[in-house]
Amino acid sequence: xxxxxxxxxxxxxxxxxxxYETVESYATLPPETYGPLxxxxxxLMLVHIAMGELDAARTIWQExxxxxxxxxxxxxxxxxxxxxxxxxxxxxxxxxxxxALARILHGxxxxxxxxxELERYWEPTPFPLEL
Numbered sequence: 001x002x003x004x005x006x007x008x009x010x011x012x013x014x015x016x017x018x019x020y021e022t023v024e025s026y027a028t029l030p031p032e033t034y035g036p037l038x039x040x041x042x043x044l045m046l047v048h049i050a051m052g053e054l055d056a057a058r059t060i061w062q063e064x065x066x067x068x069x070x071x072x073x074x075x076x077x078x079x080x081x082x083x084x085x086x087x088x089x090x091x092x093x094x095x096x097x098x099x100a101l102a103r104i105l106h107g108x109x110x111x112x113x114x115x116x117e118l119e120r121y122w123e124p125t126p127f128p129l130e131l
Contacts, residue, residue, distance in 0.1 A: 040082055041060050041063065041064050042060070042064055042082040042085045042086060043085075044060060045057045045060035045061055045064070045085075045086075045089075046085065046089075046105070048060065049089060049093065049101050049105065049129060050105055050127040050128065050129055051127075051128050051129065052098070052127075052128050052129040052130075052131075054093060054096060054098075054101075057089075057093055058093060058094065061086060061089070061090065061093060061094075064082070064086055065086055065090075068082070068083045068086065088104055089101060089104060092104070098129055098130065099130075101129060102126075102127060102129055102130050105127055105129070106124055106127075109124065110124065
């Protein structure tokens with residue numbers, strides 16, 4: 001039983017975690033690894049932005065903007081949050097304003113770390129978008 005758990009961690013979980021080491025490796029995350037932890041297209045759009053792949057990000061933005069506009073009724077909190085992501089990056093993404101996109105991503109990055117145990121270890125680093 002314990003050996004089965006260890007085997008599952010070593011053969012399934014650990015290889016998947018390696019994709020989260022860098023933005024570049026996360027961007028190569030195979031679709032079959034999503035499963036119940038499926039990443040929303042809006043999140044993939046942000047990865048493309050961080051990578052500097054603005055054309056790919058714009059394609060996702062267009063598709064998701066249309067999808068959100070056609071939602072019936074009131075969106076649930078997760079849908080509202082995803083819509084806010086689209087709205088936040090819309091203008092700089094379509095203008096190709098890399099510095100503005102980097103500021104947005106760094107702001108979100110900081111907001112996710114500030115006030116947590118990780119804050120004392122965190123150092124902002126440039127995204128490939130900025131290099």
